[in-house]
Amino acid sequence: MKLTVSHPAHIREGVTINKIMWSKIAILLVLSLISAVVFGPKALAVVLISVLAAVLTEAGIQKLTKQELTIKDGDAVLIGLIMALLLPPTVDLWIPVVGAFFAVALVKHAFGGLGSTLFNPAIAAWVFMNMSWGALTGSESIPYLSGYTDLFIEFGSGRLAEVSSMVLIIGGLYLIYKKYIDWRIPTLYLISTIVMALLIGEELSYVITGMLFLGIFILAPDPTTSPITKKGRFIYGILCGILTVVYGYLTYDYVVAVLFTVFFANAVAPFIEKNTFPKPVNEVSA
Amino acid sequence: MTTEEVKKETPKKKKESGKQVVIPLLQHIGITCKPLVKVKDEVLIGQKIGENSDGLCAPVHSSIAGHVVAIEERLHPLCGKISSIVIESDETNRAIEYNPHNNPSKEDIINAVQEAGIVDLTGYPLYDMLTTYNRIDTVLINLTFPGDVNSNCAPENIPKIIEGMKLLMKGSGALDGAFIIHKYNQSLSSVIKSKLHDENIEIFTVKDNYSPTMANLLAYEITGIPVPNTQTPLDAGVILSSASGALAVTRAVNEGIPHIEANVTVSGAVRNPGTRRVNIGTSFKEVIQSSGGYSGEPGKIIMNGSLNGTAQPNDEVPVIKSTTEIIVQSTDEVLCESPGPCIHCARCVDVCPVNILPGRIASFSDMGMYDECFKMHVSSCIECGQCFYVCPSNRHLVQLIKFAKVELVKLLTIPDEEATPIPGCQTCENPCLLGEPFISGGIA
Ligand code: SF4
Ligand code: SF4
Secondary structure (H helix, E strand, O other): OOOOOOOOOOOOOOOOHHHHHHHHHHHHHHHHHHHHHHHOHHHHHHHHHHHHHHHHHHHHHHHHOOOOOOHHHOHHHHHHHHHHHOOOOOOOOHHHHHHHHHHHHHHHHOOOOOOOOOOOHHHHHHHHHHHHOHHHHOOOOOOOOOOOHHHHOOOOOOOHHHHOHHHHHHHHHHHHHOOOOOOHHHHHHHHHHHHHHHHHOOOHHHHOOHHHHHHHHHHOOOOOOOOOOHHHHHHHHHHHHHHHHHHHHHHOOHHHHHHHHHHHHHHHHHHHHHOOOOOOOOOOOO | OOHHHHHHOOOOOOOOOOOEEEEEOOOOOOOOOEEOOOOOOEEOEOOEEEEOOOOOOOOEEOOOOEEEEEEEEEEOOOOOEEEEEEEEEOOOOOEOOOOOOOOOOHHHHHHHHHHHOOEOOOOOEHHHHHOOOOOOOEEEEEEOOHHHHHHHOOHHHHHHHHHHHHHHHHHHOOOEEEEEEEOOOHHHHHHHHHHOOOOOEEEEEEOOOOOHHHHHHHHHHHHOOOOOOOOOHHHHOEEEEEHHHHHHHHHHHHHOOOOOEEEEEEEEOEOOOEEEEEEOOOEHHHHHHHOOOEOOOEEEEEEOOOOOOEEOOOOOOEOOOOOOEEEEEEHHHOOOOOOOOOOOOOHHHHHOOOOOOHHHHHHHHHOOOHHHHHHOOHHHOOOOOHHHHHOOOOOOHHHHHHHHHHHHHHHHOOOHHHOOOOOOOOOOOOOOOOOHHHHHHHHO
């Protein structure tokens, strides 16, 4: 009889990185399919090319540096998928390829791979594409919430991710319910966005877009780039809401506002984290 | 039947009490007992066979009648090898004369608890809690640790647990008592409520399960007095015991029987799981056999809880006073995935009961940066195991944290031969604990 001796715990809850990643991917795939309904098959081509480029880049890098292949954990797929959803369907197909390479090679692996990234790779790549080829990656229309049906399917959207808020809301709630993402950031982000918009006197129909829900449920609570302290996540959520509304108010583009918000918030996340280290409950200050 | 005849009989597999018991001389936090018997001595059930009056120590007693066959180092379920007394049964039930108390005074209770060598689930000798210098206001009995509740809270035991609570209150001079029950354990709280006829004893419901290592947190939760990890609940004026402790107290005072039995729940990959009354010193193997034996190939045997219990090197280890649960995992239940990178999902932070950052500390420990671990309060960790339980990346958080603690102790203590008096230092004449590097700049 051979017995294993190890440290506690001896059982696990069963949530794994793979499950977290692939649930997110499933939600975004539904979104991609709806975008194909709205924009036609070109949208699917953008998604496919982008995912393929991201996966191939990751595989190439890991082969070259003789690391273990980690395509299975779904991170590269997720990066490619999110990045594609941030683009308009009219984009030239070489742009997502460059973007995916930038995201996976420079933002993910150059910083140490999964778990060590400073910025969310998909967003950093979007910022890079936006800076380099602003005209090519810009969207033709900015969605506007004109009725409740727009929450389910939005025909006026400019980017793939905006086509259905409902998918993102239901998916996001599922993620929170399964504890795949933390509830603090989404809740605080949503509340602070609405409160801020009301304070400024902005019409909510401009503020609430599909992109906002992508930000709330997928981009902002991205585990690696958000603070790990409890208090830090509160502050992070509030900060995201404020930044979104301020940026959107100044530029009249609440879609791009979400993306830049998450990018900036990623940049200050380590700072927030450092200043909110918790105090152990069983340590009494002298 | 004389002893000679008994010895000649071929040993039969008996139901509960084993043929041989191994009684470790250390089953508590404190110093090891000195054996009071020699090899070949006859011992009776309940006879004291080890004690040490030089310090904190709970005496040990024989749990069967027979004779001592060896006093040697044997495997211990918690701490490697410990010198133990091996007793072979003579298949009789000859016991010493017990000395029960009717209507005991405070001193009677303290004496009985000390003589009985009662050890609580935390491993702390219970008499020491009663004789503490701190003023004790409250006696708490934690009924939220699943292992303890499953083993000891059968309805027929409840009156004894309540009696134990009253004895502890009397012995410590506390005026209040409370049972702490998980809020979903309605059945237990209603049973206790129906048996409880004393307005000084209350029932508290809490939201979490508190394992014995979380005593300080529980005391804080109930009393509101923070208990730092260098102290015990006693410093907050609280005696925190368990169902197993309370039962043992009742038996010791009312029946005079020392702590020689434990209720043990066997679960997992065995044919016939359930709770059994087991003599201290019986090997895990026998307990498992009396539960129908292994079903399938065992992969891991765990004492006291899957979350923070201790995995055993083999099944020869004895049941000790603080054993309440034996869990057998089959080979395919044993976790053996390799760890991945930390994705900073903060799930570990959300579950940590002491509010530290387990993932971050473990990463620092992994990189050998123990000073950073220290700054992040690694010593506050109570090794509850919850962070590892939830980590999606399978990081060995508890192991890394424990490792950092051990390394820190090594870093912070200076070996004796290096601790020399520093010539010229006026502060004291003792070997300098700070070591030369810190001082030399200042004095020389
Ligand atoms: S739970 Fe695991 S992956 Fe998540 S932050 Fe903690 S250590 Fe990292
Ligand atoms: S084992 Fe993990 S969860 Fe438990 S106290 Fe230690 S760090 Fe916190």
